[in-house]
Amino acid sequence: MRVWAYVNEQGTLCCALLKESVPANVRAVELEVETPDDVILNNGQIRVKTEQEKIESMKQEALTELKLTVSALLAPTDYILTKITEAQALGEDIDPLLSRYANELSRRQAIRRWNASMKAAINAAGTREELQLVLEQIRSRLTFSSE
Amino acid sequence: MITRRFTRVDLTNATEDYLLKVGEEAYIIFNNVSSVPLKIATTNDTFYELHLLNSNPGTNSSVLFGRVRLFPNNTAYNNFRVSIIYRSSGGHAAFSGHEDPGFSIGSSFFVTIAWIINRKQYKNVRAISNLYGWEGYYPLYWEGSTDWGDTTTEWTSLGTIVYPAPASGEIIIRRLM
Numbered sequence: 001m002r003v004w005a006y007v008n009e010q011g012t013l014c015c016a017l018l019k020e021s022v023p024a025n026v027r028a029v030e031l032e033v034e035t036p037d038d039v040i041l042n043n044g045q046i047r048v049k050t051e052q053e054k055i056e057s058m059k060q061e062a063l064t065e066l067k068l069t070v071s072a073l074l075a076p077t078d079y080i081l082t083k084i085t086e087a088q089a090l091g092e093d094i095d096p097l098l099s100r101y102a103n104e105l106s107r108r109q110a111i112r113r114w115n116a117s118m119k120a121a122i123n124a125a126g127t128r129e130e131l132q133l134v135l136e137q138i139r140s141r142l143t144f145s146s147e
Numbered sequence: 148m149i150t151r152r153f154t155r156v157d158l159t160n161a162t163e164d165y166l167l168k169v170g171e172e173a174y175i176i177f178n179n180v181s182s183v184p185l186k187i188a189t190t191n192d193t194f195y196e197l198h199l200l201n202s203n204p205g206t207n208s209s210v211l212f213g214r215v216r217l218f219p220n221n222t223a224y225n226n227f228r229v230s231i232i233y234r235s236s237g238g239h240a241a242f243s244g245h246e247d248p249g250f251s252i253g254s255s256f257f258v259t260i261a262w263i264i265n266r267k268q269y270k271n272v273r274a275i276s277n278l279y280g281w282e283g284y285y286p287l288y289w290e291g292s293t294d295w296g297d298t299t300t301e302w303t304s305l306g307t308i309v310y311p312a313p314a315s316g317e318i319i320i321r322r323l324m
Contacts, residue, residue: 036223
């Protein structure tokens with residue numbers, strides 16, 4: 001999309017989506033971008049984000065999605081933690097609970113390990129395509145788990 | 148006689164901004180576009196209700212990763228503060244940010260209801276959406292509130308809605324005050 005970027009009187013970076021939306025008293029820079037988020041003000045200079053900066057922004061969004069996914073995977077067994085915590089608070093023996101819920105607790109640990117590996121993969125991604133592959137892994141995990 | 152109907156204006160192919168009267172609603176259809184200029188003029192001390200219904204099927208396509216925003220005055224400014232809550236059937240997440248470029252109203256494909264306040268000292272959009280573009284999360288409840296902290300710049304045109312990928316749908320905007 002084409003945008004017209006300028007800095008207004010308050011020093012705010014503005015990015016008009018229509019040429020007629022540019023105020024008459026400013027000089028705007030015409031840019032071709034994927035989204036208005038790609039335009040930044042850097043040391044007083046209006047410019048388009050570098051590929052690396054776009055990847056960093058996408059990583060932040062991907063981490064939010066990972067958090068949502070992990071939360072969805074853990075939620076069905078959260079009650080087990082509540083039971084164990086309550087038993088501990090009351091000074092009861094928690095071994096029977098640990099034994100009874102061994103499979104679920106083991107699955108939770110596996111989810112935590114998977115979370116750590118996905119987080120590392122997001123941080124290590126060097127291109128948007130690599131990041132996309134990680135996102136697809138994250139999304140497929142949730143789809144499979146709900147089937 | 149009491150009238151119980153909103154007067155509707157079709158702004159689908161509008162070329163100039165139209166000033167809605169109180170109790171009047173605009174109707175806009177858009178088809179396979181990434182940005183939708185609302186072509187609605189606005190003034191200080193106005194309040195609107197917006198309904199947006201996408202007609203796209205849900206998909207896991209990578210191009211849908213991104214927020215949908217309303218850019219007031221058809222312009223992105225980098226001084227918005229936003230808080231977002233996501234809630235799926237089994238989990239939740241939150242996001243907040245400052246220096247955001249516009250009012251967030253949803254993500255991917257969605258249906259939403261939003262309330263738009265244009266007051267010199269308080270410009271805000273609150274939106275409640277259901278996202279259906281992220282396969283595996285259905286239904287994904289999304290709630291966002293964005294403040295435009297600028298008390299100097301006048302909000303004169305309701306703005307343009309921008310998607311991360313081409314989208315289709317219908318919009319109804321009612322002026323309540």
